Amino acid sequence: MPLDPDAELMLKVRRGNRAAFETLVTKFQKPVINMIFQSISDPIEAEDLTQNVFVQVWKTRSRYKPTAKFSTWLFAIARNMCLNEARRRARHRAESLDQAPKEGADGMEQPLQVADRAALPADDAALRCELHRQVEAALRMLPEVQRTAMMLLRHKEMPYEDIAKVLGCSLSATKSIIHRARVTLRIRLKPYLRP
Amino acid sequence: MNCQQCQNEVDALLDDRLDPPAADAVRAHVASCAACADALRDYKAAWAAFATAPELEPSSNFVARVMNAIDVVDREQPAIRWMLVWPRFLRLATAGAATAFVVSVASLGFLQKQTTLAMLDQRLHHDLLAELPVIEHLEMLKDLDVIRHLDQLSPTVDMEPIEQMLQEILST
Ligand SMILES: [Zn+2]
Numbered sequence: 063m064p065l066d067p068d069a070e071l072m073l074k075v076r077r078g079n080r081a082a083f084e085t086l087v088t089k090f091q092k093p094v095i096n097m098i099f100q101s102i103s104d105p106i107e108a109e110d111l112t113q114n115v116f117v118q119v120w121k122t123r124s125r126y127k128p129t130a131k132f133s134t135w136l137f138a139i140a141r142n143m144c145l146n147e148a149r150r151r152a153r154h155r156a157e158s159l160d161q162a163p164k165e166g167a168d169g170m171e172q173p174l175q176v177a178d179r180a181a182l183p184a185d186d187a188a189l190r191c192e193l194h195r196q197v198e199a200a201l202r203m204l205p206e207v208q209r210t211a212m213m214l215l216r217h218k219e220m221p222y223e224d225i226a227k228v229l230g231c232s233l234s235a236t237k238s239i240i241h242r243a244r245v246t247l248r249i250r251l252k253p254y255l256r257p
Numbered sequence: 258m259n260c261q262q263c264q265n266e267v268d269a270l271l272d273d274r275l276d277p278p279a280a281d282a283v284r285a286h287v288a289s290c291a292a293c294a295d296a297l298r299d300y301k302a303a304w305a306a307f308a309t310a311p312e313l314e315p316s317s318n319f320v321a322r323v324m325n326a327i328d329v330v331d332r333e334q335p336a337i338r339w340m341l342v343w344p345r346f347l348r349l350a351t352a353g354a355a356t357a358f359v360v361s362v363a364s365l366g367f368l369q370k371q372t373t374l375a376m377l378d379q380r381l382h383h384d385l386l387a388e389l390p391v392i393e394h395l396e397m398l399k400d401l402d403v404i405r406h407l408d409q410l411s412p413t414v415d416m417e418p419i420e421q422m423l424q425e426i427l428s429t
Contacts, residue, residue: 096312
């Protein structure tokens with residue numbers, strides 16, 4: 063079976079070919095940053111984390127085996143980094159809470175992933191129509207695994223089998239994750255789809 | 258095809274992953290069932306809204322930044338090479354220590370849970386998971402049966418996040 067073109071490039075990267083690496087970074091920068099942005103909410107931090115993902119690819123290039131599609135490998139690294147960052151933030155937040163408890167008006171903890179609207183350029187935020195704002199909000203309300211599955215579906219039109227590999231789930235579990243995400247999006251967006 | 262079967266095939270239909278006979282069966286059901294037709298229309302519209310939502314654009318110098326960053330990495334390579342030539346026994350000892358660490362962190366979770374049953378386990382998960390990235394880059398864990406050890410604690414500690422994380426580590 064012929065290798066996919068990205069795997070061919072990655073084999074060159076494994077031999078230290080920087081031009082091949084640059085091609086892969088150029089091709090995948092946008093899907094990776096958007097996948098991370100949906101978890102991190104801050105565009106600047108999302109870009110920093112995306113840079114770390116590609117640096118990690120470079121550092122671990124010798125471990126790449128062409129049995130795995132490059133995109134599957136890349137998104138698995140990206141997801142791993144996102145999860146670590148979310149854990150770091152959760153811990154940091156728990157420590158801050160220990161020092162100065164901050165609760166919402168209803169006494170509940172604030173959600174971990176609050177969209178950082180202030181981080182977006184004002185006119186950029188203003189330009190987003192209501193529906194797109196609702197899409198973003200609905201995505202951020204999804205459990206991490208569902209959100210990641212949806213981002214992978216969107217950006218790469220990945221086969222379910224590859225999404226399953228990135229998520230570390232069985233194929234049937236992945237289908238169920240995708241379905242639950244779709245049901246939630248449909249319910250949350252319904253009021254904005256047909257006024 | 259009944260409504261449940263139809264709903265089960267919605268994702269595959271929307272993602273264009275149904276073979277033609279199966280897709281025809283769904284379309285035939287939808288043509289005769291108002292509820293499923295309504296649901297399918299909503300699914301399609303929600304997906305279209307998601308698929309066309311604006312995306313974040315990386316900075317124009319992003320690729321250059323990454324290329325600069327790998328220059329820095331390459332300059333640091335000698336230290337990494339030194340680590341790779343560690344004798345095998347030293348690597349195994351490190352892996353053993355990492356395993357002991359994971360098991361003890363999990364045991365700590367077990368004790369905490371025993372003594373503070375009323376307390377939320379959410380916090381426990383955070384504490385456990387926050388420590389686990391320490392072992393992230395120890396490939397040697399592949400040789401060790403860490404998950405089996407952790408399983409012994411599983412009746413009282415929710416092992417799913419830990420196992421999931423170990424699987425992630427082993428699969429990268
Ligand atoms: Zn029906």
